[in-house]
Amino acid sequence: MSVQSHIDKVLRKIEEYSPGQDEFYQAAHEVLHSLIPLLEEDNRYDVHNILERIMVPERTIIFRVCWLDDHGRVQTNYGYRVQFNSAIGQYKGGLRFHPSVNLGIIKFLGFEQIFKNALTGLQIGGAKGGSNFDPKGKSDNEIMRFCQAFMSELFKHIGKTRDVPAGDIGVGAREIGYLFGQYKKLTGHFEGVITGKALNWGGSNTRKEATGYGSVYFAENILKKYDKDLEGKICTVSGSGNVAIYTIEKLYEMGAIPVTCSDSKGTIYHETGIDVNSLKAIKEINHQSLEVYAQVHPDSVYTPVSHYPEGRHQAWDVPCDVAFPSATQNELDLEDAKVLVANGCILVNEGANMPTTPDAVAYLKKHNILFGPGKAANAGGVATSQLEMSQNASMANWSFEEVDIKLRQIMRNIFETAYETSKEFGCEGDLVTGANIAGFRKVADSMIDQGAV
Incomplete structure (x- = not known):
């Protein structure tokens, strides 16, 4: 067969x-x-x-x-x-x-x-x-x-x-x-059976920020491979949970300009850049709709979901250099991909799990758009969870800077593993194939070692 x-x-x-x-x-x-x-x-x-x-x-x-x-x-x-x-x-x-x-x-x-x-x-x-x-x-x-x-x-x-x-x-x-x-x-x-705990009872610094920060670090590695960087890049981000908020925060640190965020009710476009402090106050403290953001920042534009074609996402219509789908699965479809390509986007980096539909991925690939697949780009959260487990096991507490350095290195290693694996199998730069083969091979070889269990 x-x-x-x-x-x-x-x-x-x-x-x-x-x-x-x-x-x-x-x-x-x-x-x-x-x-x-x-x-x-x-x-x-x-x-x-x-x-x-x-x-x-x-x-x-x-x-x-x-x-x-x-x-x-x-x-x-x-x-x-x-x-x-x-x-x-x-x-x-x-x-x-x-x-x-x-x-x-x-x-x-x-x-x-x-x-x-x-x-x-x-x-x-x-x-x-x-x-x-x-x-x-x-x-x-x-x-x-x-x-x-x-x-x-x-x-x-x-x-x-x-x-x-x-x-x-x-x-x-x-x-x-x-x-x-x-x-x-x-x-x-009292044991490390759950990660994401508060700092004063066994949590890890950087855990809340990890998936968003890690996503940006992964994008940074992709761009560096092609002699580009995030400095001055216009970035669109979907979502307004931990992943999106801390993607936006880290993008600013990298010199980029994140201009969108979204929730289940609508999307904010802020041409001068999303105000992270306002976003945190609205979503992390007061648990409010992004409609409030537009009230606080009248120079931003709020588009309700009901005002947009069904199945489309307003964030992907905003001209950008890099797109970070960071909300949920299948949020970026073929029509969105076409608009991103037409608007000059050079990289789609998945902060969420499987946020890009298969036909959209194929279209981006056909038009030579760089692509960071979610199972690699958003692995920073689970990696930092394992670092929290390590700290719990040794009864240690690492500083924010120590964990962030480890996270950045892990994301670099993930990129290099995916890239080198794609090169090994004759599809250099195809990080979807590289990430899938590298992850599968490690698990499958371990299954073979352990027998029929």
């Missing part, structure tokens, strides 16, 4: 046994097809049935979460933890609380996490979890009760050498605190 036929067979099988999981199929198609050069060169992965094995999570946990709202009514949500692969270390991956969460979303994120974690060079396996619970509009007490109910089931399946969750969309410092407090109450153990 040819490699292509084998891949097609595996993809048909996962669609048959995992119906309705479109995001998981999308991630699987991208990874498996990019592995063709490796699979044609080395038949060990066929002999050991690695493709079939790596597509199936080691463990999938689905549970009910019942909690009391402020009116004394019992509410019910779904909870998930997909422990995908532990070949190179204990499971590691965030928790996402968002109404869009379902098993397919969690499987896609967990599958991507396998290779992202492998690329960091650190010993961590891939997992993801979450719930269809929406923290927006909920009181602090409701969020606390939900987190406690969620952890009352999850705690049975995690541990510092077993599975170490972190935050993701909808799970920030507040939620991490409530989750950890319940874990400690249930187990009686």
Whole structure:
């Protein structure tokens, strides 16, 4: 059987046994097809049935979460933890609380996490979890009760050498605190079982900033490879969570000018540059809509989602040099890619997980636009989570500067690994292929070493 036929067979099988999981199929198609050069060169992965094995999570946990709202009514949500692969270390991956969460979303994120974690060079396996619970509009007490109910089931399946969750969309410092407090109450153990903790009880400097900072560091490495830099570049950023906020902050430090941000209700375009302090106050402190930003900065333009064509993102219509999709999956489509190319964009760097649709990626590649894939470009968050685990294990506390230096080096290593792997397999500069092959090879070789488990 040819490699292509084998891949097609595996993809048909996962669609048959995992119906309705479109995001998981999308991630699987991208990874498996990019592995063709490796699979044609080395038949060990066929002999050991690695493709079939790596597509199936080691463990999938689905549970009910019942909690009391402020009116004394019992509410019910779904909870998930997909422990995908532990070949190179204990499971590691965030928790996402968002109404869009379902098993397919969690499987896609967990599958991507396998290779992202492998690329960091650190010993961590891939997992993801979450719930269809929406923290927006909920009181602090409701969020606390939900987190406690969620952890009352999850705690049975995690541990510092077993599975170490972190935050993701909808799970920030507040939620991490409530989750950890319940874990400690249930187990009686104060241990590094969750990352993203507050600094005064075991957290790491730079963790909140890490994914955004790391994304910018990755973009910096791409541009340097082609004798360019971020100085003076106009940058568009989507999102207004941790990733977007700290991408914007680090872009300023690099001399770039970030001019957009967005949330679920609309997009801000501020030609002179996004005011980071205002953005932090609105999103991190007051948890408000970006409509407020336009009120504070009347020289900015706010475009509600309802005023824009369905499926399009206003940020990608703004002329830019570098685009940083940093919100959610499939937010940059083919029409967006066409506009970016027409406007002279030279690099699309993914701060979110799989934010660019396959046809958009193909169009960008066809027009020689530099591209930083999410599993490499946004790996700074999980890398710093592992640094937090290291600090917890040794009861140490590294300074902001120490962690930032380590993060910058990790992102440089990830870029060099992806680039050199692309060169090795005859597609120099194709970081999607390079990142996928490098991450897969490390995990697959470890699976072969450990036998049929």
